[in-house]
């Protein structure tokens with residue numbers, strides 16, 4: 001029987017506008033290493049990942065091959081390809097490049113460098129069991145619905161609300177089929193599980209970590225720097 005494999009798609013083709021730096025946020029260095037290299041290193045180390053497809057911005061392929069993949073010995077990276085207009089289009093480009101022997105695919109934000117090997121293992125197991133599994137944490141704040149006049153309409157019951165992260169893992173056969181139905185109207189899709197849910201498939205929640213932040217605004221960069229310093233024993237925090 002043919003041995004089936006698990007592949008990761010790392011999407012790093014965004015512009016990082018909200019961080020507001022001149023370079024794309026995934027290449028900002030923390031402790032002298034680009035953010036996306038931290039993300040890729042965890043996948044490289046995972047015994048459950050056989051190969052990685054790295055999706056990057058227009059004109060960034062050569063830079064990524066030289067300054068990220070070769071420099072940090074990321075030998076599992078099998079393709080570096082160009083992304084699309086929205087995140088969902090970058091994921092679609094990655095899915096189109098999946099090798100035929102792919103059993104489970106893990107989709108990971110390049111800008112979320114604190115994933116762990118345990119999250120990878122648990123989402124793969126969850127996807128094998130029910131089709132899809134995503135990492136998430138319970139919402140901590142009180143959540144209110146606010147109208148356009150900045151007045152509170154109501155307070156939502158947060159007991160069922162979870163904040164969604166990556167990694168997100170799916171049976172490759174199902175996610176390939178779903179992404180074939182993608183249309184222009186799907187540009188509002190903010191994670192891969194949304195399409196999976198819409199198609200009626202089950203998505204299991206795996207407990208994530210409040211450390212597993214996405215670098216979205218300048219404050220996240222500060223927090224990420226402090227967490228990395230602390231891991232290396234260089235901080236008083």
Ligand SMILES: Nc1ccn([C@@H]2O[C@H](COP(=O)(O)OP(=O)(O)OP(=O)(O)O)[C@@H](O)[C@H]2O)c(=O)n1
Nearest residue numbers: 011012013014015016017018085086090110111
């Ligand atoms: N067209 C896009 C948009 C986003 N991403 C990736 O999807 C992840 C999550 O996206 P987000 O944090 O929204 O990144 P940006 O789009 O870069 O941020 P911003 O909206 O601030 O410009 C990031 O790793 C980003 O690089 C992508 O591959 N292709």
Ligand SMILES: C[C@](O)(CO)[C@H](O)COP(=O)(O)O
Nearest residue numbers: 109164165166190191192214
């Ligand atoms: C997929 C994701 O990380 C889940 O939180 C996120 O939705 C992607 O980024 P965005 O900031 O919502 O565009």
